[in-house]
Amino acid sequence: MACPAGGMNYNKDGDKGRLLMVKDVKAFRENRVGALPDEFVLKKKIVAFPNDIKYKGLVIVDNIEFSTNCEHHVVAIEGLMHVGYIPNKLLIGLSQVARIIESRANVTTMTIQERLNQEVADELNKILKPEGLIVIIIARHNCMTARGVRQRNSQTTTSCIRGKFDGDLRMEFFQLLNLRRK
Numbered sequence: 001m002a003c004p005a006g007g008m009n010y011n012k013d014g015d016k017g018r019l020l021m022v023k024d025v026k027a028f029r030e031n032r033v034g035a036l037p038d039e040f041v042l043k044k045k046i047v048a049f050p051n052d053i054k055y056k057g058l059v060i061v062d063n064i065e066f067s068t069n070c071e072h073h074v075v076a077i078e079g080l081m082h083v084g085y086i087p088n089k090l091l092i093g094l095s096q097v098a099r100i101i102e103s104r105a106n107v108t109t110m111t112i113q114e115r116l117n118q119e120v121a122d123e124l125n126k127i128l129k130p131e132g133l134i135v136i137i138i139a140r141h142n143c144m145t146a147r148g149v150r151q152r153n154s155q156t157t158t159s160c161i162r163g164k165f166d167g168d169l170r171m172e173f174f175q176l177l178n179l180r181r182k
């Protein structure tokens, strides 16, 4: 459905999403300079390989930068993702974790942090079928920091767990992340 003001609907939920006004589309295009078209990014093949060594410890890939745009306010969401998983039969090429995040975040479609977090967790889960995994996002939302309530130090943290990632494992994950920061 075309927007009367000539805007476009970039929302993934189709008709349920709000239609963008012309000024939104302009701001969005400016914000997303360098973002890759969805079709291009989502087509890339992700490489996983057999866990021949039967590694059963935690694999953590942290500090993966991403940026996307808030579907409510069009402005940027920028932050870091931290991924941890306990492998089952497959291991993933480490750079592939960043590719998956790129394929969900650095595209021209707008989103919200909660959905992005779920999508990255689901995609990793689908490819790896691990014993368990966790994906944490810590992000700054310009709609919160640079406009409106202007809470410049505010960050939003979300986490998604798939499979078994119980208390002890979570503790180990956070301890190892902290260690990395010393």
Ligand SMILES: [Zn+2]
Residues within 6 Å of the ligand: 070, 071, 072, 073, 074, 141, 143, 144
């Ligand atoms: Zn927003």
